[in-house]
Amino acid sequence: MSSAATRDAAATGRDEAAAPAAVTIQALREAFAQLPAAVTVVTTLTPDGPAGMTASAVSSLSLDPPLLLVCAANTSGTLARLRAHGRFAVNTLPAGHRRLAHTFANPEPYPGHRFTCAPYRIVDAVPVLSDALTVFTCAVEQTHPGGDHTIVVGRITAVSHHAGQPLLWHARSYRRLAPAAGDHLSDQPRRS
Template sequence: MTASTASAAQQTRLARSDGPHGPHGSALRAAFAQLPTGVTVVTTTTAAGPAGATASAVCSLSLEPPLVLLGIGARSQTLERILDSGRFLVNVLPVGASATASAFAAPGTSPEARFTSVPSVPHHPYEGLPALDEALAWVACSVHRTYPGGDHVIVIGHVDHCRHGEGQPLVRHAGRYRRLA
């Protein structure tokens, strides 16, 4: 197969995943699964205790002022808790923390119950927010702004404090947790 034939075959395969109004959700999810992403657990504090959820749509947005972008499901219970609290903490997970990532992604589990489901996630307060002991980095934020983002909400957080250690991050690619080579 020549390069041009391979390219044409790939274009045909990619075109088939698009509907009349753009790509189907499953096709879009599959396309972005090819982009490796870091795995984080976003936490906050509630009257019922610590709460959190796994999030991969997290990135640094600006250094001046220091801002973080978080994309989180519009119907997420954790989003409700973050907005009520006005603060959240991004915990960057290390290799070997896939059980923690899976526990905090469990559908049907309340954001507070996730702290007791692994069987218990060791954590400590960092700037008044629940920081996972195993995290490679912690970024404490105040909610700065929110924007609608389709079936998600874009939360812009002002970074109030951060700390980091050393180690390899947990990465998600093609629907699986992975380690860097």
């Protein structure tokens, strides 16, 4: 074991040689739950009004051209609606908006219910949540099958952001960012 690995194992209290679990759906659920993610609401517009869903499987993809990706369950009604409209927005929720995340994650008691709980405006032909920290409006560039999900690649047509704490999802709970003790700028990894 390298000295860095020994230090890391000592810091976490975990043995580096722990046996990996078999790849089962339950093992994957448990492992995926350990991947922290920003909580976003993906929105689109339909002839009957706005539609949206909570999503944590969202990622930057490319700076040039400007692309991001969203992974949505194949059974998602919002996925079908954003494909039909060809445009969508990714709204990053600020900390303290658990109820809103929950509202967009659960079935609607009636059409349009989610948007009675969330002030929004139409920007670039899609609903944008007024309280979002970051908003990317996108045109659907491509979709790809991804098992029980569909990978939607969006070409970013506009972006807005302001400072604030994002709402995070980790270990099946909502969380906030907190600085790690002893972190220094020189310890930060360089992005390529």
